[in-house]
Amino acid sequence: MGKTLLEMKNITKEFPGVKALDNVNLVVEEGEIHALVGENGAGKSTLMNVLSGIYPYGSYTGDIIYDGEVCQFQKIKDSEEKGIVIIHQELALIPYMSIGENMFLGNEQGSKAAIDWNKTFNLADKYLKMVGLSESSRTLIKDIGVGKQQMVEIAKALAKNARLLILDEPTSSLNESDSKALLDLLLKFKQEGMTSIIISHKLNEVSYVADKITVIRDGSTIETLDKTKDDISEDRIIKGMVGREMTDRFPKRHDVKIGDVAMEVKNWTVYHPQFTERKVVDDVSINVRKGEVVGIAGLMGAGRTELAMSIFGKAYGSNITGQLILDGKEVKLKNIKDAIKHRIAYVTEDRKGNGLVLTNPIKINTTLSNLSELCTKRVIDQDKEYQVAEDYRDKLKTKCPTVEQNVGNLSGGNQQKVLLAKWMFANPDVLILDEPTRGIDVGAKYEIYCIINDLVAAGKSVIMISSELPEVLGMSDRIYVMNEGKIVGEMAGAEASQESIMSCILKS
């Protein structure tokens, strides 16, 4: 050990309006397992995308020095030629193709005129053995489990002659024994001289395999811990991840009276819509009072969105069981229309994908979920509609030339305001806001927080789902912590801290 294989120097990468990486430095030695940890959105994946050429040279600043030479990768193929192979969080396998076909997709064996299938499958079998799988490479991907699929991903990387293996949350969809097998495989590869970078949220796993741990926070490297020299306990790592100062990024809420329970969910269980044996939300019981902001913290994939959408008129999931109580009365919501009628609103986390019709103007988006309010006999009163859109533009300070402007041309923050306006116009009592400030700048965030404050001041109830811990802490009266479909903690907003939430999640 000791020879530096990779050095990333002063990497800065900007997206429109956001600095995703700010002078990040990373040094990886040959033959080590290097862990990259940080909160959601800290910039880990962005950094790896820079390294593998997904963001081509020129779209970032800084140097990548790999194996002693400065590299300027234009595309993934360039980095793969050097032996840098990235395995993404989402499995990139095609279910109805065989293992062998998947493994050599884009790297087909044989001549230009024809693929040599015998060679393909023979080679594939060889690599499968290396990762400890006994399946034939002619088996279809859909017929093997998720754990084995992840192994196939690794075998696929080996087939590309990987020297530096990058794994982005490789165990996020695996159960414990599959995760253990994968981590042991990494340790075995290490002994054979392979270098790996692993991105993970599971700190116990990081402590288990990593030689060095680099902590990234808000797009900058904070520190690198060395197993042989530093303390790498989970608490130590958590401190590095969240140790940021809280300033007055959140507007004060004055004298909002918290009233009776507005909505309560009891023993709520939801199964996955396609894989109907998989529980996504598991026996969840939560409530929210009038005038209260309840935060739901947790990592991505904890089941928070699924919980919210299943409450919102069964917009997600199958075989939903449990009680939904509104204002003390149990109700059964058949569909989304029903939910809106019962004055529940769900403001989606994916405003472009699920929230707004980007090709339509602001006014049309604003009124879409409550169009009947403007109608006489299904004919829309367009003057009234314009007035409504204008009112919300004023109220929420949406920056746009006119409400006739297409929503697709607005900035993220203004789109979010239009989305909020849309659901405020539906006149709900309970608003479920799913990541209401994702991907918008600090100023717009502050304005969104003000809107939330106004809502609860008017006696509405707000459930705020957020992956940004400071936001959950800064805005919530009460916080639920959710992990793997279960509520694993509940605490008063004033008592909660980033450490207490993180340890709730990580130790559950």
Next chain:
Amino acid sequence: MGSVSIKDTLKKYTMVIALVVIIGIFYIGTDGTILLSQNINNLLSQNAYVFVLATGMLLCILTGGNIDLSVGSVVCFVGGIGAVMMSKGINVWIAVIVMLIVGGLVGAWQAFWVAYINVPPFIATLAGMYAFRGLSNVVLNGYAVSISNKTFLNVFGGGAECYIPDFFHGENLNITCVLAGVIAVAVFIVVSIKNRISATKKGYVTTSVAGFYAKLVIISVVIMFLAYKLAGYKGIPTSLLWIILIVLIYHYVTTKTTIGRYLYAVGGNEKATQLSGINTKKVYFFAYTNMGFLAAFAGILTVARAASAQPTYGQFYEMDAIGACFIGGASAYGGTGSVFGAIIGALLMGVINQGMLIMGVDANYQKVVKGLVLLAAVIFDVMSKREKK
């Protein structure tokens, strides 16, 4: 609040400008023949079915670039049923109502598979295209059936008498027709100005004053020009009245009603629409059922014009309608487009057809030109979207 800029206005009316340019080219190419009264009359009556079908097709396309391939076959099937009924002496109005109901049912049949069973529209309507072509043959027994019912032909635009009679008996000029043009212009101007006054009063954004009056003048001139030209031949063809009626109704539906709004929303973002509490399945069902209904209406116009029904009628009508929509600025991905756009598209295709016919261009090359125009229009749509990003 600023006014809408000239550049945006030009972009909005690109296809109208293209239409004018193309008419200009053919005017020169045919030494003015294309703008003779009779030719304008023919252009409108001959393409009546395209206008009707394009209107219905637009609603399908709005839902997400979905098309209906069966309309040509449905035109033929419904036309065949009507022709056979009338040849057996059944009352003309009963026949018309049966035709429209059959069209609606055919539409609902396909709409059911598309909306509730999630059969891709392309497949569901391809199946319909084969099936109803076959059934047309069955209904007509493989032969042509001629239609002699005078009322039917006059009302729906076939034979020599399918014009609004001139109540004033002008010598060389149909006075009723000119008068109708004047009334149309007057109504148009009054309504436009009234709308504008009420809009400015409420402080809404409006186009510049010059732009507004320019538009007013141009459209008035076009209406008067058409009325004058038609008056110089035999007057207002009845089929034109039907076209105007359909266009106005569907313009209203798409711009002023909730179902119209939902069509655009589904095409723009289906998931967001669903999450807004709207039953998107019903929207699809409406679009395709309506298409069947309008196909039936186009079938009525088609057999009336030909004064007969034949098992080969309606072939490639679906393509004309689809082409008209896309040329008229409907997006192949859904969510954008307008009834007037589709009509402009249909007119453009019609002008090209007729212009080339008069110039004596080989029929095979006519198809080549039509294909290229369609391609160019869609390339334009794709490119102008890319520019924005």
